[in-house]
Amino acid sequence: MKKFLENRLIGTKLGLGFGSVLILALIVGMAGISGVNTLLSRADKVRLSNDLDDTLTEVRQARERFMTSGTNADKETLINRTETFGAFIDKAKIVYDGADIRETVKKTDADLTEYKKAITVLADARQKWDAIDKNANTIRGKIFDNYSDVISQLNQSNDTDTLIAAQSISRNWYALTFAINDFVSKKENIPLKLITTDFQAVFNDTQNLSVPNELESKKQETLSLLSQYDALGKNNPSVNNELVKSQESIMAIASRMDKNIDSITVLQEQRSKEDGNAISSILTTVTAIAILMGIFFALFIRHMIVTPMKDVMTAVEKIASGDLTQQLHTDRKDELGQLYNNIGTMSTTLNTLISEVVAGVLNLSATSEQLETISKQSQKMMLSQKDETDQVATAINEMSSTVAEVARNAETAAEATTETDKIVNQGNQLVSGVVASIGSLASDLTTTSESMEQLKTRTDNVGNVLAVIKAVAEQTNLLALNAAIEAARAGEAGRGFAVVADEVRGLASRTQSSAKEIEDLIIELQNGAQDSLEKMLTSRDLSTRNAEQAKEVLTLFSNISKQVGYMQDMGLQIATASEEQSQVSEEINRSVENVRLLADDTAEGSAESVRAVSNLRTLSHQLKSLTERFKIS
Template identity: 30%
Template sequence: MVLVVIGIMGMAILSFSGYRAMSQASDDIDNMYSRKLKATRMLGDEINYMRMIQVRIVKHILDPKDAQINASIDEAMKSYETKWPEYKALGMRADKAAAEIPNTEKKWAEYKNGIQEARKLADAGKTQEAWVYYKGVEAGVTQELLKSLVALQKVADDNADALNEEIVERNASTMTAMIVTTLLCFAVLMGIAFFIVRDIMTNLDRMVMECNRMKDGDFRLNGNYEPRGDELGQMDAAMQDMRKTLNKLMRHVSESAEQLAASSEELTASAGQAAQAATQVAQSATEVVESVEHQQKSVMDSNEAVQSAEASVEEIRQKSDQVEANSNAAATRAEKGNQAIDDSVRQIKDVEETVTASAKMVDRLGERSKEIGEIVDTMTGIAEQTNLLALNASIEAARAGEHGRGFTVVAGEVGKLAQESKESAEKIAKIIKEIQGDTEEAVLSMRTGREAVVEGAQSVESLRTMFEEINQLVVGVSGEISHVTESINAMADATNDIASEMNDINSYSGKVASEMQAVSAATEEQSASAEEIAAASEALAKLAQDQQAALSSFRF
């Protein structure tokens, strides 16, 4: 900036000197124009007006009646007298011209009077006298006026030549002064520029040295430094700010790389745990499927047993109907009645055994349902743990910044799969609870049927012991037979309910198997996602190590 100011001052000095020289030259040119060109032009115009008057006066003498010629003479005289004061103002600046101007004005007055007199003679019809008089005027005053005007022109020419020589001398001295001034200004500017350039080069060398340090990877701060107040100082300050910014950036990148490496290790461990948990869930789901298939088989066996019991109950009901129909003939068919009672006792015992077996089977079905419920609870806990692991993976991926975006998506998919597994487990738990409720109802029905069979057996045993009194107790036997029939009908209804419940249990078991297969597929996908997360976290850890290795070449 200082160099620019000094340069501007030097240019201002040179411009001022040139302006003065140009102004002087312009004044000299104006003076030359006024003294020579303008004065010469005006004197030439005056001579032309005088000659125009001479030509017009001759025509007027020859034809005094021509008004146009007479008017042109007056116009020429008027033009001469109008132009003369302007020239006189210029001519009075020169001494020789000022001395000649009064003589010229005197000659003009005489010339004008002579012309006017000749015009009067011509107007009076004295053409010959007017001609003779004009010739006398032309030979005398006209020539003297012309000589006086020519003398004034010569004075203007002489003054212009002298002024030209003066201008040439003045221009030469002005040129010399401008050259000397230019050389002095150049020398001063060169001296000042030398010191300024040396100062600039010193700062530039220091800045180049700082740039070389940064090129070599040294971004350490140099303590307090006071920069200059000019543009170089601003550049130096900007470079120092850049060093500080890069130093801060590298520190931040180094810390981020360390955190990224640690987060990658944690993410790898979490992904391994998630994969292990997913494997456990898949194994548990497989076991549940096997248990459900076994349960379906048991239910089918129970269903067959119930159908057999139902057939037996139907047969007992038919027998009871026959007993009730033949109770009126019991007295005459005592022997056959005894045998029929024996058959009834045997059949009732068979029904009791069948009902007992069905009850045990339904109890086992309830125990299996409880085992399935415990497995479903385990699956729910695993799904919640997997969801928690997916949440931790999302947090760690978010901390990794730009490099962790892909892991955020994978963690989200893992969380989604865990949520789906949890929902499937909840559905299975709901179905199991329904199965357990139905099983408990079936157990109650079985117990009721068994109690009814036991009561029937006791009644038949009472009939056997009281067979000798059968004739007297026919009415009582009929009532007992009616009671047995009602019990058998209740047992038939219970058997039908058990068959229906068994069908429902079989249907629910199929649903459980389907849901567990879906859970197994989801856990397999979750395991694959966990493996992908582990691989990606390992790549992220390697990237962090490479970044730390790259930063180790810098000093900050």
């Protein structure tokens, strides 16, 4: 068996070990699930027993309420609670197992059937009892009313003895009915003395009571009611006995059902504990077996894997120390056996390989020394070529800088010429505007001078009109003077005319004075208009000359613009040529720079080759030292 397992793969071994553990875990899980299901089933049974107990309690409470009230609502509640209890009993027949519990459930079901019948009997007895009580209360009330009517009418008569007898009978009737009601309310049998001797005494006293003729009918009615009440009282014991018996029967049945349900509850609780203990024992046993088997498989598989792994580690440690002379082989067929044999093959292969590497390292060392000498000579030649290329690149770079400077200057001159051309164009536009403004000014001055001449002519006309006004004023003054003289001659008759003549003479005097002032103003206006006309004529001549000079300046600006255009074209040609020369210089500079970079790369590559050859020689020595660490055959 051990040999068989040794030749199995590690996965198979681990599968057997873990598979066994998983099987044990599955067994434990199945046992746990079975136990949980058992406990759940038992919990349902315990819950059902509690439901039976609670429902039976509700039935008992509903029965007590019905026995107290006797109403149809409480009767329906009692029936519904009983039906609910019956439904739980039917469920218990299905759920519960075990002969003893099934027998108890069967007994309870039989008791429930009797209980339902007893409820029907109780309801009938209670209905009869309530009917008797209702009729008795009605009759008793009518009897009280009749006694009250008789006493009331007797109070109106002079028959004192009859009145006292009627009042005594009424009191005795009240005491009798009060005692009877006390027993009825307690659901007890009425004592025979009350319904025979005491009742008969009240009946006889009523029958022997002497009343007037008008009250005789009331007396006979009362006697009839007493007879009816007596009949009800005689029926009461049998109905009361029936009610009491039905109550006692129900209570006896309920007591048996209580005991049965209590026994079911106790049995279910006891079996619930037994199930828990059994499940706990099973789980403990299965878990202990699983742990022991797990430990066994763990130790066994560890032995099957760890021991050959130590052999492999020992062989690997010898190879790691440089010992390649050992011969490794095993007959195991698992991965560790294959690994051990492969390590032995690897040791043999490494032995052969290291031997060949030692021979190659010796040849590599000699070759690397020769390559190092050749690489150093090539490096010196590359450095010399690099220096000469750097000098050429520097000269080309300086020439390129000079050409670029010329191109920039030519471009600056072209830009300055362009700017000058813009300024000349702006001046040309300004002069054109000035010429137009001067022409417009000359036209305005001509128009103004003509207006001034017209103004002078009109002021002259005003002077002529003013002369006429002055002549009229002088003539008016003379006429007023003559009128004043004539008024003085006329005496008192001409005093009014003299006043008018004075006013006219004063008006004529003021008119002459105003005409004099207007004349002075007209003279000043004419003088000012003459001066303005002369200045306008002078300004017109001056603006005409300025317009001619501005036209000459405009022609001069046009000539300057043409010359600047020529300069701009020449500057652009120079800039273009300089730019082309600069581009050619840049191309040469880039070519030389590329050559210089190639020379740098070549020199760097040569230096790298020297370093690589030097490193190769160093590595060959190191490799030789490393191969000397191995022990080979």
